[in-house]
Every structure is written in C-alpha cells, then in structure tokens.
Amino acid sequence: MAARNKPNERDEDLSKPSGKVDWEALARTSDFKGLVKAKILFVVPAFLFFVTYYFLLPILVGFAPEFMSTPVFGKVNLAYLFALSQFFMAWAIAGLYVRKAAQFDRQAEEVLKHHHLKKGGK
Secondary structure (H helix, E strand, C coil): CHHHHHHCCCCCCCCCCCEECCHHHHCCCHHHHHHHHHHHHHHHHHHHHHHHHHHHHHHHHHHHHHCCCCECCEEEEEHHHHHHHHHHHHHHHHHHHHHCCCCCCHHHHHHHHHHHHCCCCC
C-alpha cells in the first residue's frame, strides 16, 4: 500500500508478483482517469439529451395537446411524427456511441500497452 503515497503515480509498479494486472493500481493512473473522464463527458450529455427528448413527447401531449394534434398530412399529426422520430433518435445516439466506443477501446488499449511496456513487456 506504500505505492499510493508515491508522488508520481505513473512510476508505480502496476504488476503483481503473479504477473497479472493490478487493476487497482492501474485505476489510479492518469491515463486511466483520462479514459474514464472521456467516457463520462460523452455518456452523461448523451443520456441527458435522450431522456429529455424521450419525455418531451408526453409532456407536450399533456400540456400542448392542440399543438401536438396539428395535422401534418392526412390523419398524421405532430404527436405521431414526434413519436416516430424517437426511434430514429435512439438509433442515431446508438450509432454515435458505437463510433465513440471504438475510440474508447483504442484509448483503453493504449493504457494497457503503456502498462505492459512499463512492466518490462515487449
């Protein structure tokens, strides 16, 4: 536990005697913390946007029924179109996350590669 008191966390030996990764020590590194921060900076705003967009339909239908019942074509009104748009929005956010997750995966590989090179691996 003396490793926690070292001033430069990048200098810690992250491997246990068995040669396996010490995940607790790795979680204390600035590289890993940067990865977690990047994920939070994407996931939290995406989640808040989606929840807001999702609950906007019942709120608008409840508080502005005249507006939401405005016909667009035939018997299809704004409420129907908004409900349909939620499917597309969910797919769009999922697509964005898949692309961003690939970046997170590359960043995680770099963190682990840095750890492997640091402990003397090739």
